[in-house]
Amino acid sequence: MRLLMKTAALVSLAPWTVPALAEQTPATGASPQGTEPSLSEQLDAAAGKPVPPSGVPPGTAPQVASRGFFQSLNPDISVIATGAVGFSQRAPLLLSGDDPDLKGSLTEPAAGITLQELEVAFQSIVDPYFRADVFLTIPNLSGLEIEEAFLTTTSLPEIQIKAGIFRSAFGRQNGMHLHVQDFVQRPLINAAYLGFDGLRPPGVQVSWLLPLPFFVQLIGEVFSVPLPDTSAPSGTFQPLPSFGGGKRTDLTYAGELKFFVPPSESLSILGGLNFATGLSPGLTSGATTSYAGARTLLYGADLYFKYKPPNQAVTYFSLAWTTEYFVRTIGSTATDNGFTDGGIYTQLVMQFARRWFLGLRQDLLGIPSSELQPRISRTTLDLTFYPSEFSKLRGSVGYEVPDSQAARIQELALPHVNSFAAYLQFEVAIGAHGAHKF
């Protein structure tokens, strides 16, 4: 994954240093020969060895102690703003919380401008044992939310504990913030199976780095998923929520296995196997709620394959291929029969110049399909330009094709069954934002 919003800097260089250097140069260039200590004498001085009294003029000994550093002890603070301009023939059937929301309906075209997300991050080391990260978000001007706020242990051997509100390690995209996404919208499977905001409820995570010569991590998580808002506005498509049902004692559990293999220096393979279980709050349609309290078993597999030569002098080219598959089994309840459905996406992102990326993604929901989750296909093409590490301009076109024969699609009476959408996204990051995982 491209480390997009890091605070990395290249070299210390400011335009004002150039004239300053040019002025200084005659003085340094014309320093008189002979008075200069030899390298050998300078080395002795640096090593703290006794040197001939005449050898080294004062001031050539290490002056490290005299250097101060401005201390603030404030956490690193950063703000990331993502704006979007878009047009769609109708609203997308499934929306993630931080997808651009043009406030359209399923029956009318929509065009508009939105602040897709404003993220504010505070990140700091707490003490020798913990670090803390807080990410506040305002998606689509909807109000301030806690995207994540968690503690991480830094000193437990092999084990790491994360506690608070955090994005679950389930799958690859769920853990990522909007600004590290390669596309304008999140994959459809995230909204369909992990919920509008993804899986990021209050919880505790324990991860274990296995004592092996290669990277294998085992992760266990337990969450209190809040009850999702299931009162669907009429005329919109609502997926069956996977988690958040049952009593307050019914927790959601997740487990993940992640592995990393680098077959060569240019090639990286990161994979994951994921499992989560909890109770579904059910789907309300009119006056009836179905599948309330049904046991959800969600399985996932993800694979990330990246080719990037380590030396930019050879090429800027890189290629990243990501595929994730989710399959879900909903248990039977007293009134409803259980079923299985699933979905997949696969995406290819190619860097073809220093600051240019081209991406193609295919989403396919309903593999297998169910009565509640019909087949929905979405094809997206993205072109991204990074003026610098801290800003980004992205154009996107997408075409959504639901299964027009499916009962849940037919009942929506869509004037445009297939829908075209186009977005232009602009993003800036200010402040010091921590680096991101691979």
Added chain:
Amino acid sequence: MKRTSALMMLWFAVVAPRASAEDRLNVVTTIETLADLSQRVGGDKVAVQSLSHGYQDPHYVEAKPSLTIALNRADVLVRVGLDLEIGWLPVLVTESRNGRIQPGQIGDIETSTFIEVLDIPTTQVTRAMGDIHPRGNPHFWIPPVNALRIAKGIMERFQQLRPGDKDYFQAQFDKFLADLKSKATHWDAEAKPLAGLKVVTYHKSWTYVSKWLKLQEVSYVEIKPGIPPSPDHLLRLISLMKAEKVSAVLMEDYYNRSIAEEVASRTGAKLVPMPSDVGARPEIKTYFDLVDTVLGNLTRVIR
């Protein structure tokens, strides 16, 4: 809380004995030059591994999970500092679950604290200047005096970590000092005719070398780090280079050469690709090879 104290017990029971039981110090460095210096000072009392290779841009190492394995097992992390590795190292150190090398711990060695830092901005820094290092220039490890100061700092930390081997590390350091001094006369002789040589560098990353060799840095190709130079800047640069009769354009091996090649060819200056780290080229296996190659490349410009 009862749970917390149980956690603490676990901490002391598992971490503390592990750190002192192992024989050789496990040293992980961010760049290969620091690996070479650590090895020289640590001798056979240390096992050294570098996270990046000399042919990589140390700002943009990918934070591959495989690197967390090395950090997980490290007793000591030797890094450059001054935010050089900020784009990839902090996330790996957190992921490493290794309390010994967390920032501020005795196993965390930031080598920039051992040298005299140059290019510390004296006015307000903004990112309109490009992706700059606000705490000073981190490309400091090539001049011999700096390498020696780094080695001395590493030695002193090794001595704190392994008080029983204090004299051994001191002897290793003294040997390095003697090795450097045996090359010093030769390097002085090579450096002398380079004084005053007018150069343009790709980034402002050769400040320390220029100060050591008294090179005259006239300007820079990519003047705002991370942002490709504008045509305006390149035109100004080309006329400045012609007026100043600049002889060489220096750039690290790991940058793309196309723009610098264009600038050099339009001004008659020589494009000199420069290794900036041990391992930058297959033949540069030690710190001494690195300095010899840097001096050799510059000497060829004036011949």
